[in-house]
Amino acid sequence: xxxxxxxxxxxxxxxxxxxxxxxxxxxxxxxxxxxxxxxxxxxxxxxxxxxxxxxxxxxxxxxxxxxxxxxxxxxxxxxxxxxxxxxxxxxxxxxxxxxxxxxxxxxxxxxxxxxxxxxxxxxxxxxxxxxxxxxxxxxxxxxxxxxxxxxxxxxxxxxxxxxxxxxxxxxxxxxxxxxxxxxxxx
Amino acid sequence: xxxxxxxxxxxxxxxxxxxxxxxxxxxxxxxxxxxxxxxxxxxxxxxxxxxxxxxxxxxxxxxxxxxxxxxxxxxxxxxxxxxxxxxxxxxxxxxxxxxxxxxxxxxxxxxxxxxxxxxxxxxxxxxxxxxxxxxxxxxxxxxxxxxxxxxxxxxxxxxxxxxxxxxxxxxxxxxxxxxxxxxxxxxxxxxxxxxxxxxxxxxxxxxxxxxxxxxxxxxxxxxxxxxxxxxxxxxxxxxxxxxxxxxxxxxxxxxxxxxxxxxxxxxxxxxxxxxxxxxxxxxxxxxxxxxxxxxxxxxxxxxxxxxxxxxxxxxxxxxxxxxxxxxxxxxxxxxxxxxxxxxxxxxxxxxxxxxxxxxxxxxxxxxxxxxxxxxxxxxxxxxxxxxxxxxxxxxxxxxxxxxxxxxxxxxxxxxxxxxxxxxxxxxxxxxxxxxxxxxxxxxxxxxxxxxxxxxxxxxxxxxxxxxxxxxxxxxxxxxxxxxxxxxxxxxxxxxxxxxxxxxxxxxxxxxxxxxxxxxxxxxxxxxxxxxxxxxxxxxxxxxxxxxxxxxxxxxxxxxxxxxxxxxxxxxxxxxxxxxxxxxxxxxxxxxxxxxxxxxxxxxxxxxxxxxxxxxxxxxxxxxxxxxxxxxxxxxxxxxxxxxxxxxxxxxxxxxxxxxxxxxxxxxxxxxxxxxxxxxxxxxxxxxxxxxxxxxxxxxxxxxxxxxxxxxxxxxxxxxxxxxxxxxxxxxxxxxxxxxxxxxxxxxxxxxxxxxxxxxx
Numbered sequence: 001x002x003x004x005x006x007x008x009x010x011x012x013x014x015x016x017x018x019x020x021x022x023x024x025x026x027x028x029x030x031x032x033x034x035x036x037x038x039x040x041x042x043x044x045x046x047x048x049x050x051x052x053x054x055x056x057x058x059x060x061x062x063x064x065x066x067x068x069x070x071x072x073x074x075x076x077x078x079x080x081x082x083x084x085x086x087x088x089x090x091x092x093x094x095x096x097x098x099x100x101x102x103x104x105x106x107x108x109x110x111x112x113x114x115x116x117x118x119x120x121x122x123x124x125x126x127x128x129x130x131x132x133x134x135x136x137x138x139x140x141x142x143x144x145x146x147x148x149x150x151x152x153x154x155x156x157x158x159x160x161x162x163x164x165x166x167x168x169x170x171x172x173x174x175x176x177x178x179x180x181x182x183x184x185x186x
Numbered sequence: 187x188x189x190x191x192x193x194x195x196x197x198x199x200x201x202x203x204x205x206x207x208x209x210x211x212x213x214x215x216x217x218x219x220x221x222x223x224x225x226x227x228x229x230x231x232x233x234x235x236x237x238x239x240x241x242x243x244x245x246x247x248x249x250x251x252x253x254x255x256x257x258x259x260x261x262x263x264x265x266x267x268x269x270x271x272x273x274x275x276x277x278x279x280x281x282x283x284x285x286x287x288x289x290x291x292x293x294x295x296x297x298x299x300x301x302x303x304x305x306x307x308x309x310x311x312x313x314x315x316x317x318x319x320x321x322x323x324x325x326x327x328x329x330x331x332x333x334x335x336x337x338x339x340x341x342x343x344x345x346x347x348x349x350x351x352x353x354x355x356x357x358x359x360x361x362x363x364x365x366x367x368x369x370x371x372x373x374x375x376x377x378x379x380x381x382x383x384x385x386x387x388x389x390x391x392x393x394x395x396x397x398x399x400x401x402x403x404x405x406x407x408x409x410x411x412x413x414x415x416x417x418x419x420x421x422x423x424x425x426x427x428x429x430x431x432x433x434x435x436x437x438x439x440x441x442x443x444x445x446x447x448x449x450x451x452x453x454x455x456x457x458x459x460x461x462x463x464x465x466x467x468x469x470x471x472x473x474x475x476x477x478x479x480x481x482x483x484x485x486x487x488x489x490x491x492x493x494x495x496x497x498x499x500x501x502x503x504x505x506x507x508x509x510x511x512x513x514x515x516x517x518x519x520x521x522x523x524x525x526x527x528x529x530x531x532x533x534x535x536x537x538x539x540x541x542x543x544x545x546x547x548x549x550x551x552x553x554x555x556x557x558x559x560x561x562x563x564x565x566x567x568x569x570x571x572x573x574x575x576x577x578x579x580x581x582x583x584x585x586x587x588x589x590x591x592x593x594x595x596x597x598x599x600x601x602x603x604x605x606x607x608x609x610x611x612x613x614x615x616x617x618x619x620x621x622x623x624x625x626x627x628x629x630x631x632x633x634x635x636x637x638x639x640x641x642x643x644x645x646x647x648x649x650x651x652x653x654x655x656x657x658x659x660x661x662x663x664x665x666x667x668x669x670x671x672x673x674x675x676x677x678x679x680x681x682x683x684x685x686x687x688x689x690x691x692x693x694x695x696x697x698x699x700x701x702x703x704x705x706x707x708x709x710x711x712x713x714x715x716x717x718x719x720x721x722x723x724x725x726x727x728x729x730x731x732x733x734x735x736x737x738x739x740x741x742x743x744x745x746x747x748x749x750x751x752x753x754x755x756x757x758x759x760x761x762x763x764x765x766x767x768x769x770x771x772x773x774x775x776x777x778x779x780x781x782x783x784x785x786x787x788x789x790x791x792x793x794x795x796x797x798x799x800x801x802x803x804x805x806x807x808x809x810x811x812x813x814x815x816x817x818x819x820x821x822x823x824x825x826x827x828x829x830x831x832x833x834x835x836x837x838x839x840x841x842x843x844x845x846x847x848x849x850x851x852x853x854x855x856x857x858x859x860x861x862x863x864x865x866x867x868x869x870x871x872x873x874x875x876x877x878x879x880x881x882x883x884x885x886x887x888x889x890x891x892x893x894x895x896x897x898x899x900x901x902x903x904x905x906x907x908x909x910x911x912x913x914x915x916x917x918x919x920x921x922x923x924x925x926x927x928x929x930x931x932x933x934x935x936x937x938x939x940x941x942x943x944x945x946x
Binding site: 005008009014016045048049053060071074086088089091092095098104108112116 | 221223265266293297300302308313315316319675680713716846907908
């Protein structure tokens, strides 16, 4: 399992056991050292306050909340993300029950795109990938900031979010190369 | 597939690709076969393109809240997502428009803060929540119920707290779920309007108001103790039309409400003296022979005794002194009211939330009746009605499991909306334990044989809406398990062990009738339920499945239900005939209106024991009240100033205020104080103040306002998601005078509250 799969699974984890498992699957390819967690139930409580509920979420894990003027889910951003999945021939198994722009679904799409990109490097997939990374770059830093400064922030969760940011930085680095190459072509 | 100028790209700027040409390349290369993603899956349909304009699917919904207007809604859905809603044009009452609250409905299913999953709290109030599966949640709940049964030999230790959070007909399946488990404890009655219901039942034999749409025919309209401009906006157009046709509009209220501001005449009555004003007017009408003698002779009993009471006990001067309305104006109003035909009074629910509230409604009814305005188009003592609620109550009526025990003997569960009698009389040897919803905290503390061990909360937020909040905290400490079913996190959820996520109106099937207008709507499932939410009846079925798995036969509720089918089971021929429809499917085309004459009691056949309007009601006397609509003194002051906690503009009880659109207009609560009182207390606009009495205190920002009487403190009843403000901290559970006869329990003297005030 690669790191991004582990991060994806972390944000979908329903309990302490699953949080622990996905956390431990982070390979350590990231610069930061993962903090040692003694009490996984504590992580679970913090995780739920941040991303699940039942109280108002401290850091909603949906891109639309950060990008739509309305701050709701299932709006323009969610639909645009849905269409990007559809462009890959994919859809969420939880269509219309979990917003398509949940961080885990977006990471899953990123995995798919990277795969397709490797297999076929043509320009359409490059453009889709670039657009999608652009989208993630627009919201993930805002999301990460909310997590890192939330009242219920937790070192383990912070670590995962930093890994996510790290990964995204690397992706966008590639993206910048792609974009400059594209501009040169034009 | 169609393209429009409003493309996805211009909307969100992130996806330029048309799927079709792109997919071809992927398919040709065989890349889609081995994607590494673990969540996303290949699309199952070819037609996946998203179009952003036009082509909506339209569904029928209805506002299910505790509101006069019960609006018929049209919901526009695209790609399985609600895009916007509007009022149904087919209903002449809703007439294409919703209220400021209703337009916010789209904020509910898609709020990121919605309760999404069943969750268990490790320690009430700790905020330490674990997400659990429905199976685990039901396992915990079912085992607790079985443990109570084991321990007590019955389920009286399981109590239900449910009221008006959702008035859908199938939501009565919550009560049905309780019956299907056994004989349980029911918190019955209504905090809302019971004193007035009893009053109208004593006078006329039922609560039955004219069609609000016929108010246009009134020549004189008194809106008494209600603020329609905020709480029934769709009715105001009829008031305006009556005015346009020449009617005079009078508002009587202790607060200079928005409705008062729109009237021709406004009287700021001393709170809880409405009966005195009505009787003073009646005395003047009597003395000047302005009453409708023919009507009274033909259609009433006890008028002579009422007249004697007025002559011996009531004068206009006395009424002026009591009510604060000058005698000359009482006389003028009485004469105008008595001579304008037809004249009508809209009796608001506020004026009966007093220890003399039922008596006041009876005095007002008498005023309308003696002037011959009952049974007339454009007339009437308008309070409410339940004439269009004759459903089957299929969801409600569930049988107790075999061998279930409860309170020995038959006790009838009453309530404002309890139409179906309950169990087969012959079969009943046990009953539910019936306690007063208006004293929820007290009865939980008092019940000991057996104690209430477990509380199921649905369609209700007891910490926001029940009285004496500090006592509620103590009461909850006594409970072994609290399960709350809700859409949003609030103080009741915070004080619960388990929370279950419930659907919004867009995600479930039900039917909605009004207690005010005559329209009927179906509520279709417009979108699939978000996250893991379930409707109340689906929750009941899920619980039943678990109960029966753990102990076969322990719950009679069906374990699998189709909620659409359950909606259809609520209809009967009587409903079809009343609304002139062939099938419930007709309601898919739009709401239908009952084929009833617009005037309540149009045939003058009253439901009283005498069959006539009863100025003198022996039934009222049997229920501990005066037989005549005599004046009852207000509650003695228990502190320096009266506290008024009426409805707010941007919410309905505890609902809507938490939504972002409401918050934009109404971000925080205030205590409204008259400048004169503020000066005495050295309080300036914007100061933080404390409202306090023997049961608790509320701390918030002061706003000086002349709409409030100078001896009163005004705080709108509300639940803010980010503010501990709670008016129930200073509202005690003192009963109103009536309500027990028809709703099982007396109401609450919500506006007979007193407190002191200080700058912090």
